[in-house]
Amino acid sequence: MAETYVSGAAGRYATALFELARDANAVDAVKADLDRFSAMIAESDDLKRLVRSPVFASEEQERAIAALLAKAGITGLSANFFKTVAANRRLFTVEAILRDFALLVAAYKGEVTAEVTVAQPLSDSHAATLKQALDALTGKDVKLAVEVDPSLLGGLKVKVGSKLVDASLKTKLNSIRTAMKEVR
CATH class of the missing domain: 3.40.30 (Glutaredoxin)
Known part of the structure; x- marks a missing residue:
């Protein structure tokens, strides 16, 4: 994995999530959750607006993300990760985080x-x-x-x-x- 570099806030979040997933032997499960969330973003203009727009308050983003995760069946490490990203007002970086996480998983495998x-x-x-x-x-x-x-x-x-x-x-x-x- 030494040859894969990710940078910026998205890279730091992706690296942290990858390391947690690797330590928990849950890389494939987390990758599946992230792929599911990525597909949800691709299919929904409202979700794209939620993750990209700075006009939504942190609490609104957290509530919306929690409801979406529950509906999609995304739980555990992945759900906690998305909730943390929303709480930290970094939801606008989620698409870059998903991309960087996929790069880290590919290098790992x-x-x-x-x-x-x-x-x-x-x-x-x-x-x-x-x-x-x-x-x-x-x-x-x-x-x-x-x-x-x-x-x-x-x-x-x-x-x-x-x-x-x-x-x-x-x-x-x-x-x-x-x-x-x-x-x-």
């Missing part, structure tokens, strides 16, 4: 995410072949985050950490276009 951009959706067999190749290349369990961008025309872009491999037809055509301009 030896996982890495490859951002893959393709011109057309990958078939299951192509995705499996790509995952297998990236697993072998990195020596880690690679999760694929696939995005479709038809402007690539063909091929793909793969970003793992700070390394980017651009094998898209669009980039190759642009390289040819640049080379042709230099010939003139």
Whole structure:
């Protein structure tokens, strides 16, 4: 985990929660709770407004969060964490905390995410072949985050950490276009 750095208030909260979850052997359970809460934010404009807006009083945020957690069945360490974040008036950082926590969990489990951009959706067999190749290349369990961008025309872009491999037809055509301009 030494290679994963998170910073700022969100990073400190995420690190504290991760360490508590790790010490309690509850990393997977807390991650599931946080994923559920993240999905709730994505689905509800009202919840987005609650976590992002400074106009709500701390007590209002605490009551609303407690009710949401109870409804979603989020209890224990995760519930206490969200209540503490609300009580400390840091609910506006919760989305960054969720992102940073996921990074810490991935590093802890030896996982890495490859951002893959393709011109057309990958078939299951192509995705499996790509995952297998990236697993072998990195020596880690690679999760694929696939995005479709038809402007690539063909091929793909793969970003793992700070390394980017651009094998898209669009980039190759642009390289040819640049080379042709230099010939003139």
